């Protein structure tokens with residue numbers, strides 16, 4: 306069966322259902338997938354309720370309601386079909402919309418997944434969007450949310466823009482008028498909300514000496530280049546999106562010159578960006594990557610439902626609460642970053658590591674690690690361990706590196722997967738960012754094992 310047949314089959318199953326329960330994941334892709342499915346199902350006139358889980362495992366299976374509804378698992382489920390079977394779910398009460406590699410089990414559950422069809426850069430929100438569109442062509446207004454999920458799940462990162470079926474979603478959004486694409490825009494996070502010099506200095510892909518991790522340096526660079534400061538009316542700093550095209554071109558050309566002078570590649574200076582003209586200027590909802598961060602902040606602080614409401618258009622109470630969470634999220638991450646820098650890391654030959662105990666929630670440790678990397682020895686991947694407050698026998702491991710290392714062969718997901726499997730744990734993620742759970746007592750041996758694996762990757 307082809308991908309579009311799977312999509313049509315899923316739409317039929319939903320149409321026939323008397324009620325739908327959506328079970329989804331708490332990250333940006335999971336939240337946007339849930340919002341897409343919930344909206345499309347409700348529009349089809351089928352009663353729908355939603356349930357979010359941190360991950361689908363035996364303990365969280367209780368979030369799956371015991372009733373006659375159709376259970377639609379989104380952004381999870383493909384790899385946990387054995388759990389669905391153990392729970393006694395029959396094939397006619399399950400639909401899986403996912404983009405993770407499927408683990409077959411005794412029962413063959415209905416599933417829509419791009420991966421077996423070679424669509425490896427289509428996240429769950431993308432899959433959900435195609436099902437929504439098959440339910441009703443009018444659902445093209447959900448393309449915007451699907452783009453947020455895809456970008457949030459790093460589907461555009463390596464390719465510097467969305468490709469394949471995800472690019473079709475972009476085309477739908479553009480045609481609908483709720484999405485604007487800027488081709489070969491500045492490949493930088495924060496182009497809608499951060500002062501330009503801050504935006505440039507926070508970016509380490511590509512790394513530019515004198516600008517990356519050097520906000521005053523970035524400011525000097527811009528002032529020297531332009532002869533003036535990028536300030537608007539009332540003296541407030543302008544954001545990238547507000548600059549005229551000639552100014553933007555002047556800046557990117559200068560960045561390209563700097564990289565060439567250092568013998569570095571220049572292709573990662575540019576990437577397609579996805580803007581939402583119907584959202585207020587200078588708000589984090591204005592572009593896909595900042596929107597995704599807002600959703601992630603909601604999920605990481607255990608309020609995925611707030612993120613979902615925002616996806617469905619709430620710009621009142623839910624939006625205010627999300628903005629508060631985003632600010633709180635950032636201030637705690639800054640605190641964590643300072644803690645990592647103050648405490649210091651231990652360097653091995655191929656990584657640097659630190660154990661932070663249970664001082665910070667495990668959901669933000671990876672982000673803190675990523676930020677600390679830029680201020681430490683950025684050539685060595687960073688590994689941070691933390692204790693889970695709910696289970697002290699388990700240690701969560703988060704690793705981060707940068708494009709520079711990935712280009713040289715580093716694959717954190719492969720290393721963490723292999724090493725954690727040796728200790729009966731499990732891992733997942735991407736070459737640039739990955740995580741794993743391991744038994745507490747294995748910590749010391751585990752770290753040196755990961756170090757060995759990274760050495761082998763670079764050999």
Ligand SMILES: [Mn+2]
Nearest residue numbers: 334380429458
């Ligand atoms: Mn996902």
